[in-house]
Amino acid sequence: MADRASPPAGALRLSESAARQLDVCVHCGFCLPACPTFAVLGQEPDSPRGRIDLIRAAAEGEVSVADPDLRLHLERCLDCRACESACPSGVRYGELYEGAVASLASSAPLGAPAALRVGLHAVGHPGLLRWAARVGRRRGRLVRRLTGSLDALLPAGEQPSARERLPVVLPAVGTKRAEVDLFVGCVQDAVLGRDNLAMAAVLSLLGVEVHFERRQTCCGALHLHVGGTAQAARLARRNIAAFAGTGRSVVVHGAGCGAVLKDYGRFFAEEAFAAEAASFAKRVVDFSEWIGPLVARDALPWNSDAPPLRVTYHDPCHLAHAQSVREQPRHVLRSIPGVEYVELPDADSCCGSAGVYNITQPELSAAILERKVANILQTDAEVVVTSNPGCALQLRKGLDQAGRAVRVLSLAELLTQRVRSPEVAKSGG
Ligand code: SF4
């Protein structure tokens, strides 16, 4: 076996912590049934164990980083981390995979279309991203040609942006019980900004004073998906600086953002900045985690005239697998008067969105989405709730293509539709 501490020239380079994951894997194969790409393709190199073996071979110089098969099988991975939840040995697959992809990207660009790479530079510049989303929604011929499948994903109509609408401080309604900082994300706010406004409105109704720090920027999740760890670390430093000193919980609705923000400590594990990054990461909390304990049947001004509603829930991978937040959103849904909650089969299996996967791997993404849509239709639900913008857009596309009128809502948006409050209606929630 080659020495991974001093890899041969041309081998994959991993951090010490990522390389350690290779030794934690005992090849048991318990992760295989959880892997969506293995379920569709049925071959070992498209399974977690197969990919771990490929990464090991590349790190030891047995397989070249230029090997097209290595790149193919790694690019097909969703980075959904379902294998982490299934692994009895505690392999941190996401850390290993993101390290491998970063090393591959530094030797030669991965297979994402060039236009997408250019587009990623807009992420981190929320104003530019909002502009692009608006232009995309107008569906001009040129934009359609440039954005391709992105166009099919964008929701129709103008989306209100929390960045543009939220005040620096949104007061609590009634007696103030707490203060929080809000993290709104960039893609989330550009394409589904109403979810952020709904989150702020619900928190305010629960007696929470909501602070909006305008210096916050993109979390870096999309950059990580395509190996841009250095760019993600630069964004992390800006966010940590933006929220420094407030001491408040940082509440986030987008699961992909939350997973990355909670992982900022790992970004800087080998630097003096690690303690500051880890302390910020501890303050990050998902919206459902934060409101879960507060939402009882009388905590919000429920609208008793709201019609009965059958609702199911799709777990975003980066909430269930990366953050282990599963029960809290279900608890909130079960607490809403008039809502009949029904569990979705394979609820925590990926929908095929996975950052930019539905653009870089359209066929595989479509096959994975088809399974998800079939499961949703089995439930007879009128609404499917999910808390990640990528999942929401992907599920909406799949249900539209299936010609089914199942609505896709975020948790915050559903809550605003079940309370009696003129302020919430005005907020766009
Ligand atoms: S992250 Fe998801 S797609 Fe990738 S190997 Fe693990 S389960 Fe399979």
Ligand code: SF4
């Ligand atoms: S990643 Fe975990 S579950 Fe999968 S083969 Fe390795 S030890 Fe087993």
